Amino acid sequence: xxxxxxxxxxxxxxxxxxxxxxxxxxxxxxxxxxxxxxxxxxxxxxxxxxxxxxxxxxxxxxxxxxxxxxxxxxxxxxxxxxxxxxxxxxxxxxxxxxxxxxxxxxxxxxxxxxxxxxxxxxxxxxxxxxxxxxxxxxxxxxxxxxxxxxxxxxxxxxxxxxxxxxxxxxxxxxxxxxxxxxxxxxxxxxxxxxxxxxxxxxxxxxxxxxxxxxxxxxxxxxxxxxxxxxxxxxxxxxxxxxxxxxxxxxxxxxxxxxxxxxxxxxxxxxxxxxxxxxxxxxxxxxxxxxxxxxxxxxxxxxxxxxxxxxxxxxxxxxxxxxxxxxxxxxxxxxxxxxxxxxxxxxxxx
Amino acid sequence: xxxxxxxxxxxxxxxxxxxxxxxxxxxxxxxxxxxxxxxxxxxxxxxxxxxxxxxxxxxxxxxxxxxxxxxxxxxxxxxxxxxxxxxxxxxxxxxxxxxxxxxxxxxxxxxxxxxxxxxxxxxxxxxxxxxxxxxxxxxxxxxxxxxxxxxxxxxxxxxxxxxxxxxxxxxxxxxxxxxxxxxxxxxxxxxxxxxxxxxxxxxxxxxxxxxxxxxxxxxxxxxxxxxxxxxxxxxxxxxxxxxxxx
Numbered sequence: 038x039x040x041x042x043x044x045x046x047x048x049x050x051x052x053x054x055x056x057x058x059x060x061x062x063x064x065x066x067x068x069x070x071x072x073x074x075x076x077x078x079x080x081x082x083x084x085x086x087x088x089x090x091x092x093x094x095x096x097x098x099x100x101x102x103x104x105x106x107x108x109x110x111x112x113x114x115x116x117x118x119x120x121x122x123x124x125x126x127x128x129x130x131x132x133x134x135x136x137x138x139x140x141x142x143x144x145x146x147x148x149x150x151x152x153x154x155x156x157x158x159x160x161x162x163x164x165x166x167x168x169x170x171x172x173x174x175x176x177x178x179x180x181x182x183x184x185x186x187x188x189x190x191x192x193x194x195x196x197x198x199x200x201x202x203x204x205x206x207x208x209x210x211x212x213x214x215x216x217x218x219x220x221x222x223x224x225x226x227x228x229x230x231x232x233x234x235x236x237x238x239x240x241x242x243x244x245x246x247x248x249x250x251x252x253x254x255x256x257x258x259x260x261x262x263x264x265x266x267x268x269x270x271x272x273x274x275x276x277x278x279x280x281x282x283x284x285x286x287x288x289x290x291x292x293x294x295x296x297x298x299x300x301x302x303x304x305x306x307x308x309x310x311x312x313x314x315x316x317x318x319x320x321x322x323x324x325x326x327x328x329x330x331x332x333x334x335x336x337x338x339x340x341x342x343x344x345x346x347x348x349x350x351x352x353x354x355x356x357x358x359x360x361x362x363x364x365x366x367x368x369x370x371x372x373x374x375x376x377x378x379x380x381x382x383x384x385x386x
Numbered sequence: 387x388x389x390x391x392x393x394x395x396x397x398x399x400x401x402x403x404x405x406x407x408x409x410x411x412x413x414x415x416x417x418x419x420x421x422x423x424x425x426x427x428x429x430x431x432x433x434x435x436x437x438x439x440x441x442x443x444x445x446x447x448x449x450x451x452x453x454x455x456x457x458x459x460x461x462x463x464x465x466x467x468x469x470x471x472x473x474x475x476x477x478x479x480x481x482x483x484x485x486x487x488x489x490x491x492x493x494x495x496x497x498x499x500x501x502x503x504x505x506x507x508x509x510x511x512x513x514x515x516x517x518x519x520x521x522x523x524x525x526x527x528x529x530x531x532x533x534x535x536x537x538x539x540x541x542x543x544x545x546x547x548x549x550x551x552x553x554x555x556x557x558x559x560x561x562x563x564x565x566x567x568x569x570x571x572x573x574x575x576x577x578x579x580x581x582x583x584x585x586x587x588x589x590x591x592x593x594x595x596x597x598x599x600x601x602x603x604x605x606x607x608x609x610x611x612x613x614x615x616x617x618x619x620x621x622x623x624x625x626x627x628x629x630x631x632x
Contacts, residue, residue, distance in 0.1 A: 241491045244480070248488050251477050258437055258471075259489050259548065260463035 078224055082217030090216045092333065094288040097220075097227045100324040101281030102301070103308040104234050104317065105274040110306065111314030112238055113270050114250030115168070118302040119176030122160075122183035123153040123275040125297025127282025129193055132292050135202040140212065142205035142222055146283045153279020154272050156183075161271035165264055168253075180302050188294040198293025205287045216288075223284045230280055235317055237273065246270055304331070307346065311353050313360025322361050389448075390415045390552050390583030391436065396445030396455070398435045405431045407607035409445070413552065418584040420598035420615070422591070422629060428607040429587040430472060433554045436585070437469045438462040449552055466551035472560055472587075474537040476544070478530035482521055485529055485540055486511045489547035514543040518573055535566035542573060552583050559590040571596055591629070595619055603628045 082090045102124045109115045127149030134145045164175040188196050204212035205219065213219055237243050248256045249263045256263055286292050295301075304327050312323025327346060335342025357363055391413040399405040405428045413419045421429050434440040436447055438459040447455040454462050477485050490511055515522035518539045524532060532540060538558055545553060558574065559567045571593055577584075588594040594601070594615075601618040603611040611618075611628055618625060 241487070244484055244488055244491070247480065248477055251479060252475055254439060254459070255471070255475050255477070256488075257459040258439065258463055258469050259544070260460050262460050 075228065079221070082220050087216040090220045091288060092328070094216070094220045094223050095285070095332075096325045096328050097223045098281050098284035098288065099305070099308075099328055100321040101227050101230050101284055102278050103305050103312070103320045103324040104231060105277035105281065106305045107309045107312075107314060107317060107320040108234055108237070108270060108274045108277065110309050111316070111320070112243060112250070113246045113267060115165075115267065115271075116173050116306065117176040117274075118173060118299070118306060119160075119164070119179040120274065120278045120305055121297045121299070121302035122180040123156050123278035124282040124285070124301065124305075125183060125187060125292070125294075126156045126275075127153045127279025128286045128292040128296055129187065129199065129282070130279065131283035131286045132199045132202045132290075133193075135205070135286075135290075136199070140203045140206045141209070142207055142213070142283075142287055145205065145287065146226055146280055149279040149283035150276045151279070153282070154276040156279070157272045157275020158268075161268055161275065165267040165271050177299070177302070180297070180299065184294055184298050187297060194293070196294060198291060198295075200291045202286060202290040204290065219288050223287060226280065226284055230277055231317065231321070234277060238317065242266075242269070304328075304346075307350055309360075311349065311360055313362030316360070316362030319360050319362025326361075388415050389413060390450055391585065392446075392448040393436065394446040394448075396432070396435060396442055396447065398431060398440050398442040398445075400431075400440070404443075405607055406435060406442070406445075409604075409607065409609055411602060411609055413583045413585055415583055416581045417599040418578075418586055418597050419600045419602055420586045420588055420594040421602050421604060422588070422594060423604035424629065427604045429604055430556055432604070433469060433556050433585065433587060436462070436552075437467055437554060439469075463548060466549065467554065468545035468548040468550035468552070469554040470538075470541045470545045470556060470558060472556040474534070474541045476529040476532070476537050476540050479528060481526055481528055482532070482540055483511070483525045486514060486521075486543055486547060489544040509546045509549050511547070514546060517546075517576060518543060520569075533566070534562050535569055538562060538566075538570050539573060542570070546577075550582055552585070553577075555584060555586045555588070557587055557589060559588060559593050567593060 078093075081093060085093075102120060105123070106117055106120045109117045109120070130152040131145040131149045134148045138144070138148075160179045164172060164179065167175055187193055187198075193199060204214050205222065206212050207222065213222065238246075245256070245261060245266050248259075249261070249266050253263045256266075282292075282296075285296065305324075308323035308327045309320045310323070311326055312321065313319030326349070330345050330349065331342045334345060338345060353360060389412045391411070393409055393411040396406050396409040396411075397404060407428075409428075409432060411419075411421075411432075421432065423429050431440060435442050436449075436454075438454065438457050438461060442455050445455060446453060449462070449465055449467055452465055454465060454467070477488065480488070490509075515525070520536060521539055521543060524536060529537065529540065542555075542558070555574070558570055562570065567590065574597055584597075586594060586598055595618075598615050601611075601613055601615050602609050605628070611624070613621075
């Protein structure tokens with residue numbers, strides 16, 4: 038290898054530790070699976086009691102946060118521990134809107150989304166200049182800083198958080214108190230967000246993000262500015278996480294610094310790994326697995342839910358390295374392990 | 387004849403070391419200049435410096451009269467410089483079609499006015515398929531499912547979709563079987579008459595002599611010889627002295 042090609046490879050190695058899944062096209066079976074799944078989700082409150090419905094509501098809100106992590110980690114190749122910060126910003130914005138402005142849930146979601154975008158834009162400009170482990174650490178620092186602010190700032194309740202948020206309403210209607218109706222609202226928004234993220238992932242911009250993930254130096258040579266592309270998706274992911282925060286509080290009607298701490302950030306990233314980075318539905322499934330193990334299974338194993346999650350993580354890494362979504366890949370189809378793997382094949386050819 | 391590329395006293399390297407030690411080099415518009423030399427003399431570094439992937443210590447890089455020395459790669463790309471890198475570097479997880487559309491898509495963005503002065507693009511994905519029908523057959527295959535020759539054609543197609551005025555080719559025959567090299571050579575020969583100035587870094591002298599109008603030889607980071615291809619081929623003693631062949 039010449040010195041020059043070493044330099045180019047070093048550009049590419051900068052995010053070589055980011056293992057990103059392949060770009061996938063949904064085949065014709067995609068809608069065939071999606072329609073019954075959505076139908077089942079819609080029908081759930083008709084057959085389940087309030088507690089499981091409340092659990093599913095939390096899972097949906099958390100899945101929206103996980104989608105934002107997947108947008109960065111899976112699609113763009115930027116592993117992040119900072120999305121919980123924007124999730125929290127969105128949650129606080131929604132609660133403050135509910136307390137002081139309106140109980141309209143749609144307004145709260147839009148306000149939270151905007152707050153997430155603004156917070157991401159304000160903090161992301163520096164972060165997106167880094168890649169790999171440096172980016173991960175910068176996002177961790179952002180997350181911890183926002184957590185610290187929420188924990189100490191009296192205007193947002195400090196460590197006690199914000200409570201007393203009135204029940205949500207929709208378009209001037211009566212307060213929505215029943216768990217099933219809140220669930221349907223959260224489900225509707227989650228589906229819209231999922232569809233929007235899927236559209237972005239398949240758009241020319243999504244193709245650009247995958248190109249930046251796989252070979253940044255080459256994208257630059259094609260006239261792109263990878264930093265701008267990363268900044269754009271960072272803001273977008275901030276907005277998605279913010280919307281997730283609004284959905285979270287629409288059911289809980291309370292938020293505290295614990296909802297945007299390191300644990301939430303780590304669980305979101307864990308959900309992406311378990312579900313399969315780069316696939317959008319896989320991480321959503323991962324979100325369900327993670328929350329169910331932490332909050333429900335934990336009671337049956339003497340409160341050792343985190344231990345089970347740790348074992349699950351190790352098992353997934355070794356047994357299904359592409360996550361739950363990888364289980365549906367047709368056998369015999371070669372898929373890259375990520376940028377590093379891709380380059381090995383290129384040089385071998 | 388005007389020069390598409392005019393490089394003056396270019397010095398560059400990595401982490402303080404000097405690889406290019408005062409390169410003077412020109413490429414007249416519409417011609418192909420082969421840049422030859424032994425391994426490690428700085429040929430790829432030269433291409434990467436012109437492309438903006440390596441920042442020069444000093445010197446001038448004029449592309450169609452515009453100074454690009456020290457400009458980042460995306461600026462060079464937007465001013466008509468394209469590179470076909472050694473080892474192809476196609477986007478392995480993306481299909482052939484997606485690889486091409488990544489290049490074409492951004493060009494369309496330019497046409498919307500981000501870079502005034504560029505004429506509308508002449509190369510389209512359809513035209514790339516016309517030039518390289520094999521890519522059309524493989525349009526739905528992923529980059530890592532292609533043979534080395536197909537990857538090379540894809541890399542060339544991707545560069546052409548930038549509508550280059552200056553094309554930098556870094557060892558297009560690298561790692562390819564002789565029959566495949568012929569196919570790639572046919573594609574590159576087919577570009578004659580397109581008005582694209584090219585710098586061809588190549589170890590395969592037969593391919594270089596077949597494609598190039600002129601030959602330049604680099605030693606220790608400097609250009610030590612420049613002549614027409616015909617003249618270089620007939621002077622076997624000089625070729626032997628400069629390249630150890632002949």
